[in-house]
Amino acid sequence: MSKRKNPSNNSNVNADFCDFLIELSEYEKNVSRNIHKYNAYKKAASVLAAHHKRIESGEEAKKLNGIGDKISKKIDEFLQTGKLKKLENIHQNEEVQAVNLLTRVSGIGPVKAAQFVRDGLRTIEDLRKNQDKLNHHQNIGLKYFEDFEKSIPRSEIEEIEEILKKNINSIGAEFSVTVCGSYRRGKAYSGDIDVLITHPSVKVSDGKKKRGGEVLKKLINKLNESLITDTISIGATKFMGVCRLSKELPYRRLDIRLIPCEQYYCAVLYFTGSDVFNKSMRAHALEQGFTLNEYSLRPIGITGVPGEPIHITSEEEIFEYINYPYKKPEERN
């Protein structure tokens, strides 16, 4: 999952609120490690980002779904003073800043970042001096730190998609390829590239190891010549690595997953996101007596036992089963 998710877009009239809410959510995730507060701030930010008109008061914001007492008070404070006491405190705390900085490196999460800060590694420079303390993933994240921070323009992903499809089709004609993530939701910029691949012969029943055999490795070997520059990890079903389209362009994070065909559409739905949309969709599925995850959609029996996975042949079908009006990927932000 990309580290640079940002619900605010250009037409967001409440961008400044979103920014401080996201900053607070980052703080809750990285430093106080309170995932619920993180989610609350995230949700509030995305609700505000989707709101069509500028919020004038905390009272007004409170009417929106996902904004409660505390956040509305914060909006009031921000409107009145132009700043936020809690945020100021966070900014003053060097340790917090260091943790926030280190978590921006791919492969370093809040826990590892906190450990580094405790060990006295506070800046990217410090990390570069102590590369022996990093694992392979973190080293790559560090190597391309600046590049990974840059967002990827849509046109570039389109080109990469083209190359991927050409290479995959040369292995077998029946492969289907989908680039998911914010790209599929029609965003102009993305944080990383998420690619899902499937083939009719790749079945759940084959078991994880046998599934697809060496398909993924073969593909990566092919791409190593043209696109892929580094491999963070590669297994039978998942590849994580770094790619670059041409010498002038920055390095990009690339994930490729080989999905069994029965699970493909659930996976596409899940990896397209957005995360807020996924949550609401799953909640709706539960209301309708189904359970939805990235693998399958299953009906829930009267005793609460989930039934067999429903055979699904398209994304629309999932919406149909759970009686949810179909939303195009662009509408799922």
Added chain:
Amino acid sequence: MPRVKIDYVVSFSSEDQDNQVNNLLAWEVGKKRWLCKKGESSCSVVLQLARAVQISAIHIGAYQAALVEVLAGRSETPNDPYQVVVPSCVFLSPGESRRAAAADRVRSFSGAQLAAAAAQRWDRLRLVCSQPYNNHCQYGLSFVHVYEPERAGNMAAPPAAAAAAAVESSDEDDYRPGQLFAAVHTASADTGAQIRKATSQILKNILDSSKLVKSPIIKNSSKKQNIANDAPSTSRDRDGLVYTDEDNEPHSKIDQVVERHRHEKKDRDDAPKTNVRDGDSNKKHNKDVAKLSVKHEKKERDDASKTNVKDNNNDKKHKDVTDSSDNSSKTNKHNAHHTKHSDNGNKRDSMKRKRDDDESSSRSPHHKTAKDKSFDADNGGSSNPDEILSLLNDDNAAQLARVLAGACLVLSGYVHPQRARLQRLARALGARLLPAWGPACTHLICAFPSTPKLQKAYASGQVVRAARGEWLQACVRARRRLPWRWFASERRQRLPPPPPGHPAWNPSPPPPAPDDSDTDDDIEKVLQQQKRARSSQSPSRRPAGTGEGAGEEEEEEGDDTDTELRPRRVYGAGRRRRSSSRAAGRCRTSSTGTRSRSRTTSATRSIRACSIDTSRRTGASSWTGHRRRRPTWTTWCAAAAAAAAAAAAAAGGASAPTGCGAATPRGGCCPAAGAVCSALSPSPSPSPSPRYYCNKCTNTMYTINLFFYLMCIVTYSQSFSSLSM
């Protein structure tokens, strides 16, 4: 696969006038069916079977229903909740439901498609149908066919319902009587793999929990800061408005959750603390010993007043117990070196160890606090694997490679990544690794007692030295061969290792520094010291607490493979007197020449090792020790006598429950022969057999020993109390 008759309909939610529920009772599939009333989103029916049966397959024909679920129950317990037999299944997709086309669907379920409950016997079925996608149609079931497993011998594959071919047909798997057990049996064939899996699970858990322990929550500190920062601001009105019970009061739901998590973490944090406390109690024991032998201490001071002034408690203690006045110049040097670093108290000592470790592994990725360190040592040196591995990288490789040279190890019960780590350690230590136990093997590295390999090794009748992996780690850390018994995987073979701060754990000095080498002068000095010792008629010794520890004797004696067994001989309860007197005798007879010197020192060190142990255990001399030893009456009397006679070396030694592994079998199985032969045999020849009970005697012995054991406690405590007075 006989079909089970459906007796009658117990109950149902609704029925259509023309399509009544009783149609489901028909044996043949006809045009008649059961439908519910219009506009219901779900309907259900409860059917009574002719008798309670195990369900091997169910064929269901549904009409217009989108989802069907089958549950089972018993008429005897109608209030018990029904159990799922066929989990909710899709018969019609939403599109088909809305079009109301192709309304008849048949599916059959058997084998893996049935839930686990189908293996039990049931006499009632409840079928729940639902059609959430179309409110205007009536829907229901055309037929329900239930099959039970074939009762006698030959099993034909269940006849796939002809109609089922239209839809997805089920696999034809079926349970034969006993088939389940057969499956379980074949699965459990590879016990080794299973055990490995289980250990990996356990280890994972341990690792996880340790991770949790290690990662402190920043939240605490940062929150405090927030409170501190917020506190002054509450005086101002605006802040008061915004920040009243902002993030600090735990009454909101989220904070309650966080609070709970924190409590859990705290509980987990407490666990290591208790361990540390155990270590403290050990120290207390040690101090007691020191008090016991004040006399010797006095004498000590006279002898070595120069060096002992600053010596730490540990050193004193060991010197006290091992009674001797032999202070070679070499050891003086060592002591002098030692005093530079050491202070009174174990804490400092562990600090020093930390420093040493840091020096040797300056690149070690994790800095640990002194507390962590001492905790590690309590565990017999199981600590961060990275740190251990980083020790391999330093320039002591050549020295390390000699540590276990000649040893041949077999790993058992360890899984990756730990297995790989241990293999690397073993190779770095110069040991050979074999995949399975064979005649050439010397040690078995077991993850836990009684692995299959260990049992096989015992069955082979060889000498089996089974140690835990920590042994290798400790050896790497100490850069010398530590006694494997400190890490024996089986309790009865285990010798308690010296306390964490003990110099025996310290890394041995780097390979021959010119000062430490045995020059001719040094040897001369040693010899003179020994002469003096002889003239004073007291058993010789070398003070403990020098840079070298008990384990070093093995290095000195080179290819003598049985050296590790030596402590056992000395510790053997019935033979303590003999061995100590033998040692004393050697001291007297040891004339000039390095060879005899080394023999003497090794013997005395054995005693010293014994007394080290004593110092850990005296006083309340632990209960478990007795249990491990299971001495017989005769050995016990001998022990008491020996203790009285060899008061000097074994003042506390008699009370030390040391010979856990060795004393037992000989005492029980073939007491006299074993004891005598091993005590008298002048050269340490590896005689494997007497170390363990022979299988025949084991059972009877346990019961007999249990009885004796109780009696022994009584005599033992008496003899000890008389001794201590």
